[in-house]
Amino acid sequence: MKNIAILATGGTIAGASHIPTDTVSYHSGVVPIEDILKEIGSLKNIANIICEQVTQIDSADMSHAIWLSLAKRINTLLAQPDIDGIVVTHGTDTLEETAYFLNLVIKSEKPVVLVGAMRPSTAISPDGPMNLYNAIILAAYPGTQGKGVLVTLNDTINCSRDVTKTNTALQDTFKAPELGYLGYIIDGHPHFYRMPTRKHTHMTEFTIDGLIELPPVEVLYGHVNDTGFLAQAAVTAGAKGIVYAGLGNGNMSQTMQTVFQQIAQQGVIIVRGSRVGSGVVTRNGAIDDDANNFVVTDTLSPQKARILLMLALTKTKNPKEIQEMFWNY
Template sequence: MRKRVAFIGTGGTIASIGKGPLDTVNYGANGLMLQADGILERFPEVQLVADVFALPYRNVPSPQIAWKEWQELVLLCDKVVAENPDLAGIVIGHGTASLEETAFFLSLTLKVPVPVVVVGSQRPASALSTDAGLNLVNAVRVAADEGARGLGALVLLNDEIQAAREVTKTSTGRMQTFRSPDVGVLGQADGDKVAWYRRPLRRLAPDTEFDIRGLDALPRVDIAYSYAGADGTAVRAFTEAGARGIVVAGFAPGFVTPGDAAALLEAKQMGVTVVQSTRAGSGRVFPTTKLAEAGFIPADNLNPQKARILLSLALTVSSEPLEIERIFATY
């Protein structure tokens, strides 16, 4: 019996139609994006691997995707599972610019029992040698695979299956842009089978403590990028804007300039939670004496954009430092 998979399209390069087969850079200026059903029609091969149906949503440039769209996608996943008890999995098409953030948010907040795979492409659907079609086919294959269950939200591009927590975009234009530093892929979607090699150990959907269904907004959390000579201006601006949390993209393995340090201590005194990440792209922030004395929480190996999402969700549960530390050690 063929497995059923739902496809939700949110736009992005995977949905884009350029001005011709060699338009691989400026296709966004054409202003044409396919809806989910149009993508399935353009790549009918997806029906060879499962019974795939489109779920109406809307096209949103991925730099514009944030809280509102995340909540809508969580609720849409709830709805399609409730209405289709035989559903094997869900695939979400997404622009690659913020794909890793959407995937991580979903991996922390989804409550559905079926696999959810987020997929994008580096070349538009209209381009010569586009990766859109094969990425979509492989995402469907993974979503329908029993091995994908219980792994949280997954990311599929370039034949590689990545965990939402670790994956990040590392190149603007190359096909192998999505990488999971330090830990690597979960598996590969090869021509003969979906091959699995490891499972995430950190807690993830659907077994999480975060429920965003009744929320009107997430607590404001900003990212302060530390650089040589940074004087704390950004930190103070975020504090004045009402930030309840600040994630620091600091020097590796977890330092900031004296100017930023002073501003962050001021923010702490005003009740702002500070999480120390780094701009390095991989590796842990260690729980040093210096961080503990300042009251800053280490982000472990989460990059700044992922740490921001986890801190926002953590603040919906508690503002106690020990609880925030527990959450960062758990997820």
């Protein structure tokens, strides 16, 4: 059988409440991973399990420091011949961001699967145990190798680049708008229907060896009558890059164009994204990116564009080179 390491970080899957009908005001990240595993009776039939409690937090408290520590631990484990795959338990609020970060810095073809839950472990019908069971199955499945970091909840398989949380409360919240699921887990068997096409994990140019912090990058949300004050404040506070969740196809007002032109001239990287939620932000579409030295996000959400920009800034400050990374990853 495969040897799967589970790294636990807390979240709703490790949440608890005194009331079994409470699925809102529970406490996240309080149940140890060993207790969660006790809810799954047939683990010995699918994989040999080792587990580590990396941290116990609400995923709103996830940090760059934890990201770097987690990624380095995963790389260390996957370099061992006796470890075949990794499952990371995580809160759903920032799960998609952690998954995409790992997708860019893990240096192995072995499976890495992130999993969470929308109901705490004390609920009448918690989704965590089944989600975790499926995650272990997915990590142990030979066909998962080489597909990058994956996310599974509610019997679905998602690419970490495309997946996002789409609903604040429902169990089927994790989806890939327009691009769709990679597949499903049906009766304990993964079924893939499409493949990730962008570079990931061992194919990327990003390394975290010796990296102790990530360059500061902020996300700003576009709106009517935007003044640019927050953008200027971000630069004053030390931001090396700004992702603008712009209007429509990454559009912005004349005021914001002027503000971002001035900021770009100071060497700060400006990335045009969209607040829409899906679709492609096209280069030289709504704005003349070539003239302004702006970068566009392609289909990345603003929060994931921020992750790629932070890692890109560890390699270069050239907007043209960074744009190529957005096409590749």
